Amino acid sequence: MPGPYTIGYGMPSHTHYLWFETKRRQEIIDITDEVESELEKSGIREGFALVSAMHISASVFVNDHESGLWHDILHWLEHTVAPWSPEKYKHNDTGEDNAAAHLRSLTVGHEVIVPVTAGKLDLGPWQRVFYGEWDGQRRKRVVIKILGEM
């Protein structure tokens, strides 16, 4: 019963970390191909692919590969969800200026589960997986963890 991705009894799993260091402080990056590629390596045919930011000032979300919409999202985060303005936040007293990035991460979420069916990401026709960097220009990580049956 042991397979290449199993330690003991249970189900196969596969884990991979993606690293980012964005040039801009806020940026939206399509990571669907990287998730699909890890799924292929895993050999898993039916299950769940968790894609989760390992930082509290970033998001992972599913939406549309359309640059106008990415612009709309960044504008909305600044003008509706949480303006950057560090002076508005108590978190600023710690020397950090990124409270807004935390609130943006809470709103958009930091993780998604993509279903895996017949060895493929079971996404709708326009769905793509994105990393949303809300406080970048430094090294940050996303974990991909796939669980299921081979």
Place this chain on the structure above:
Amino acid sequence: MPGPYTIGYGMPSHTHYLWFETKRRQEIIDITDEVESELEKSGIREGFALVSAMHISASVFVNDHESGLWHDILHWLEHTVAPWSPEKYKHNDTGEDNAAAHLRSLTVGHEVIVPVTAGKLDLGPWQRVFYGEWDGQRRKRVVIKILGEM
């Protein structure tokens, strides 16, 4: 070791798609009974039920079966989260008028995981699962995928 829902080694899973074509452009629909019914078919006793919208202008969420609150949610999405006003958004330049529906999907989320315990959806006393249609009047889908042990 092979069972009715397994392809190979690992754990049982069960997949089902729900279709919607709402009469109104925005609508909130209770889908708890459909999820429960798929759980029964799966035979899974302990695990996770993923319920995920396959569109980027819709949500799946857990909340209250109360029509006043549904009205409050639709009002809040329009007046606080993201007004429909297509002219405000760059996404409008593509010919689409539904950028607001995308931002609403990002805020409320597009999926939930419901725990499965002793063969039942392990929901709190007032929790129900909803499909939130933010740009309807056309055929759209939700995937239900249940993973666990029988």
Place this chain on the structure above:
Amino acid sequence: MPGPYTIGYGMPSHTHYLWFETKRRQEIIDITDEVESELEKSGIREGFALVSAMHISASVFVNDHESGLWHDILHWLEHTVAPWSPEKYKHNDTGEDNAAAHLRSLTVGHEVIVPVTAGKLDLGPWQRVFYGEWDGQRRKRVVIKILGEM
């Protein structure tokens, strides 16, 4: 093949409920140690830990253990996301005054999945798991459910 956490064929799982009765109506509580402790009891080495509020006026989220930021979150929920003001909401007609707590739960989300790797919660350096009580002063619950391989 049977193990201590399995009913039948499939994968091991472990379920635990945390109870809360907060003194204040809104409160943010770090529950990472409780989740880690349940993970140890489960014996699961690779998998997913679901942490999910069983109420529609509460959240579970991953963010920063910093009291200034907790203050910022509560202020933001009241002043940006959804003011308490019951008279603004139709849900108020049912005799409930907590519509705002529902909208806050929808925004922040009611659950997270934490990946489990090599027997540990696979969190980034600053990530902690929180219970967000948006309508407390009464007994409420969170379910922890861990699924994976031993």
